[in-house]
Each structure stands twice: as C-alpha cells, then as structure tokens.
Amino acid sequence: MVPQPKKAPGKAAGASEKPAKPVQAAQGVTTASATPGALTTTSTGSDTSSSGPFTKPDQAAYNKAQAELRVKIDELTSQVNAVQSKIELAGRDGPNAERRTALKTELDDMKRQQSGLKGNRAKILDQLKALQESSQTRARTLQAAKQKAQFKTVEEIENHVRGLERQIESGTFTLTGEKKALADISASKRARKAVEQFQVEQDAIDAERARAEELRKELDDPESKAISERYEAIKTEFDTLKAESDEIFANRNRLFEEKKALVVLLDEAWTQKKESTRLHREAGDRYFKKVQEERQKKAERYAAQRAAAEEEKRKEIALRIREEAEVPAYQTQIEDCQTLIDFLSLKAGGGSSSVPTPSAPAARSEIAGIPKLETRTVENHADTLVARKKKGEEEDNYFVGGKGKKKGGAKATNGAASSGPAPETKFNLPLATLSALLSLSIPPPSSHGDISRTIGDLKTKKAWFEANQARVTAENIAKADVEIKRIDTTSKSSQSAVVSAVDGQANEEPAEALETPVPVTSTDDVVSETTEVTA
Template sequence: MNELKTARSRVNFKSAEDVDREIERLQKQVDTGTMKLVDDKKALSEISSLHRQKKGFVGFDAQQKAIDDLKSQITELKKTLDDPEQKALSEKYTLLQKELDELKAEQDEAFKNMKALRDQMDKARTEQQEKYIAMKQVKDAYYQAKRTYGEYEQQAYKARQERKRQEREEYEAGKRKQIASQKLDEASTPAYQNEILTAEGLIRYFDPSAVATKETTGPSKFAATTQRIVDSSGIKGTRLMKKDEAEENYFMGTGGKKGKKARKGGASSPAPMPAEGKFNLSIGVIEELTKVGVDSPMSQADVPAVVERLKEKLEFWKKDQDRKTKEVCWLMLTKLLNRYSSDANHC
C-alpha cells in the first residue's frame, strides 16, 4: 500500500482522464506547427511519457481495487479473529497476501521491461531526429547548389547578351561607317558632271566645229571599217532615221548614255546638220535640252542662240563646279554627323 502511495505521489495527475486532457492539449500545440523544433521535440517526449503514465494508472487502479478488496477482507477477518473459521480465513489471507506479493513482483518486472522499452523508444526517436537533421542538411545543400547554379546561368546569360550587344553595335558602327564613306564618295563626285557632258554633247551636235582637236584627229583603233555603200539616189521619198541612229549621231563623243561608247571608239566625223529648210530634232535631243534647261530651237536660225546659251551654262558649271562639289560634300558630312549623333543619343 505504501509503495502504491509512493508511486501515485510521483505522478502529477489524479486520474487517467486528467492524463488524456493533457495529452490532447499538447497534441493540439504540436499540430499547429508553430512551435520551435526544440519545443516540438519536448512536447512529443511529454506526450510519450503521458501515454506511459496513463498505462500506469490502469495498473494503479487494479492495485487499488485489490487493496480495497483486501482491506474489506481484513476488516471482516478482524471481526471474527478468534473464530476458527476466521483463522482459516487468516491463513487464506496470508496465502492471498503471498499471491499478491508475487503479483507485485511480476508487476515490478513488467515495469522494468516497460522502462527498457521506453529507453529503446527514446533511442529510436533520437536516431530518427539525427537522420531528419542529416536529411535536412542534404536538402539545404542541394537547394543552395541549385541557387548557385541558377545565379551562374543568369550571369552567363547576361554576359552573352552583353557580348551580342557589343557585336551588334560594332557591326552597326561598321555598317554606318561604310555607308558614310560611300555617301561621301558619292558626294565628292564633281558637281554638274552630267550637265557638263550633256551640254558639251549638245554643243557638238549643233556646232560640229566645237569638237576638240584631239577628238577630231582621226578614227580610233576601234573605228569600224568601210562597209558597202547603198546608192539611194533612185529611191523616192524622205528617208526616216531610226531613233538609235539619231541618238548615236548626237551622243558621238559626249558623256551621255551613248557617249561612253563614243569616247571609247572615238568620233570619226561630227553628226550632219539637217538640210536647209528641213529642221527636225530627235526626241533624245529635245529631252537632253530640257535636262539642261535650254529651250529647243524652232528653226535653223535659233541654233546659234541655243549654242550660245549652252556655252554660257557650260562655262558657269565649270567655274562653279569646285564650289558646288565642296558644298555638297559639306552638306552630306553635316547630315551624317547629325544623323549619327542623334542615333548615339537614342542609344
């Protein structure tokens, strides 16, 4: 009985129901997931201990019931202590007490086994916690390595993009430089070049005597040989010239479309003027006069004035050629500088 009281004094609860309420309270705290790892571990340990105490209460109740039964029996025995029957009962009590002691010894052995099981459980829980910590460390290392690799990939991507941007800027700068060089080359072409060549060709057409001596010294090595001559004296009517023939006669030795071939081959003789009273101009000649801003002559009498007008324009263009060329170059240079400076500001 004293041992039962001592065992009960070691427990902070009066009944198994109190133990169940405490277990339920701790379990709710664990289920919330808001506790620290240390507190969580401590609460789980207390829950396990309370479960063990609850099992102990079952044994306490059984022992208490047995003690109460024995007390009742002792009370009844004391009433009839001197009775022979009571002596027999006393002997029976002694026997029962002996059996009770044996039961107590078995209970103590059971408690020892339970303590061993509890120690094994605590050891297993400790090992479980250690493995959990080790697994958490492995996971942390894995995710850290993954983050490091992601940062490396991001830096590598930025480096590739920066390299592409630099290559693109270098390519565009080279392209701009090439375009600027090409435009400056085009702008540095002598001004009025086409007008001068056209005017010279028209002057030669209307005034064959204006052909330079070096161009009239004789046929070049590319001149065609003498071909068969057709006698057209017996043919009646007016001979119509092909457009190619008229333009070839006009562009002989000039800088027009046919002039390049004429300069290479040379002009053996100036183009013949129309006969008196038959003043005709080809479409090509009229178009070239329009290009240089000179009105077409309406008759043979207007030709000298046209030639004089062409010479005036030719003289002006030659005198103004250098200034105009520099002006065009300067305008092109200014335009390129403004354009590229604007592009740089946008960048």
C-alpha cells in the same frame, strides 16, 4: 507537435512528466537514407569549381532521395504517435481515469445521500452500544451473585424450607439439629429476597436486550442497506481500476525512454533533410551563377561584335557619302551641254553625226563601294522610222519645230504636202537630243535658223554650271560632314544603349542585332536640293 530539425529531444520523461501530443507527419523535401540510426546525406548537386566544367544538379535523383526520406519520416512519426498513445493511456488523463472519476463522483453522491441518515444512525448506534454494555455488565454481576448465592431461584428456597419443616415436624432431628434446621430456614427466608432480586435483575437484562434488538432492526433499513451495498460495489470497482492504472503507470518511464529514442532518430532525419536541401540549393545556385556568367560573357562578346560591325558599316557609309560629296557638282550637266553644243553645231553646218546621248551615270568616275550602273542608251533610227497616220493625216516620227496652233499647223502641213515639197522651217531632232534639251529646261530649236539660239542657251547654261560648280561642291561637302557627324552621334548612342542592356539583362539571351538606319544621299539628290536650274 512535429519535432523540428536540430531540436533537442528533451530530458527523460518521468512519472510526473506531462505526455506530449502525437507527432504529425511532416511534409518536406530532403535527401537521407531510410534506415534508423544510419541516416546519411545524399548530395544531388554537382560540386564543381568555377574554372572546371559544370552540370545542372540531377533533379530526378534529388526527388527520389526526398521520397525515401519522407517515407522514413512518416514511419518514425507513426511509431512516435503509437508510443504517445500508450503514454496517454497510462497517464492520469487516460480512459481509466475517466471511469475512476465517474465512480468517485457516484461515491460522493452516495455519501451525500447517507449524510441524512448518518445522524440518526449514530444515535441508534450509541443507544445500542449503551444497552449492550449495560446488559453485559448486569449479566456479569448477576452471574457473580448467583455463583455466590446458595440458591439460584425462589423455588429452590421454597423447596428447601418445606423439606426442613417436614423434617422438624416429623421429629427426626435432634435438638441441636432442629435448632440448626430452624436457623437454616430463617437464613433461607432471608436469602429469598436476594434470590427474588436476581429475577428482577434478569428481567431488566432481558428488557435491555430486547431494546437492543429493536435498535438493530432500525439499523437494518432496506434503503440504507441498498445504498451501502451499492457503495461497496462501486468501491470495489474503483479499487480494481486503480490497481490496473497503477500497474500501467509503472511502465511510463519505459515508454518515455522509447519515445525519446524515436524522437532522436526523427531529429536526425530532419537534420539530414535540412542538410540535403541546403547542398542541393547551393549546387543549383552555383550552376545558375555559372550559367549567368556564361550568358554575361556571351552578351559582351555579342555586343562587341555588333559594335565593331556597326562601326565598320558607319565608316563605309561615311566614306561613301564623303566621296559622293567630293564629286564635282554639275559635271554631268556640263558634259551634256558640251555634247549638245557639238551636235547642234554640226547640224547647223550641214554635217552628219551620230545621235548625241546625254552622259549616263555610268560615265562618271567610279566610286568605291558603289556598283557601276548600266543605263539604257537610245539608238538613232531616224532613217528607218515611218510616220504614223491618224485620221488621214501623215506625221513625221521626229519632232517638228514650228509655231502656231496644233490644228492650224496640221492643216498647213497637209496643204503644203499636197502643193509641193516641205518648207525649210521644218526641223527634226532625235528623241534623245530632245529629251536632253528638255532636261536642261532649254526650248528645242524650231528650225535651222533657231539652232544658234539653242547653242547660245546651252553655252549660257554651261557657263552657269561651271561658275557655280565649286560653290555647290563645297556645300555638298559641308552637308556630307554634317551627315557624317550625325551618323557618328547616332552610332555612339546605340552602342551605349546596347552596353546598358547587356549589363542589366545578362541573365537573358541577347536580342537580335538592330540595324542602324543610315540615309543614303546621292550627289544628284544633293545637287537637286541645292539649286534648280531654269531656262
């Protein structure tokens, strides 16, 4: 198991301590020096105050320190694993222990094999022991008796008796000597029985010794001897392995102390790793917090600038709409009517005047914020125009008022032209005047006599415009006020949405400003929507 950071290395390992598993190399990201016992933290983050300048933590330096510490952790891990392997080898569960266990199992098997022969062997040994003791006792008793006896064998007695008898027969003894010789012969004959008993006892001793020798041969069975020899060989190997294991086991305390020191260094490396990671993370948090604050301020400034710009734009639009609405209604139409009345009055009186043109939008009073319009004016070229001929017929360049169908009128005109001068019913109008009359929905005069009718229609139209001017102007102002109020409401809603977006997404770059669409309503549009003048 890999030692965890800030974990106590554990108490000193003794002879009874169970060996730990090998330490595996840890995968982590930290910053610390690679020297055992001299691990120092390397801060890769910029620790700056909130009011001072701030920089992003150096990721390259941080990664370099991480790699150095990882190499050191791997080195310490390898050392711990090597010591752990030695501890396992010295432990009771090492390779030698397995061999010892195998030998012990084989010894037990041999003991079980010998258990069948053990009973008979014990009996034989008991018999052998009894025979040995009996033969030894008898031999000692016989030896003692022989030492006390005058003669050792029957032959010695017989020889002694025959010698005494020959001496008696020869008459060499005196009477006293002869009596002693006879007494000695009698004693020797009596001792013969005892000496004969010596031989019987010796034969019994020899028989017991022969039986003991037979029992010894039974004990020297080849199968039992092979088992015994194998047992002795295994026992010798077992004792050798045990001695080696005891010698290695005696160094386990030293190995545990070495492992303890390495684990302490490894724990220090993990502690430095954790501390370095914490410092780097805090530096990054401070940096990104500062970035977020700057984005928040930037977004707020942007929102304020956009709100101010939109407010200024709204005010300009409202002012323009208000000024356009305050322009008197039908003012252009009234001026056009008066111009046409003056022109037609001069035309009816036979005078000449320049071609009247309707009041152009440029003639209106200039409004603040609206550029001055330049309209095209129509020049009068009535004297220089040439009639265009179509299919052999001649037509004037000016409008000719008259009645009747087109084809009939054309034929009558051709007939009049061929017979004499044009009748007085023909009446020509400039194109600009004709356009002005048509825009007011007033039929143009068809002859000089019809001019009075046209002037009357123009005066009636002018009177109607003047009568409704105040009312329509007031309606335009009311509509402008409603439109201005709607624009104000839309602007406030847009500002609220912008503030919400800034508060909710301060960590993102502010979006581009959205233009608030404002409808542009001109006075002419308001007038055209209010009423439609008909002839």
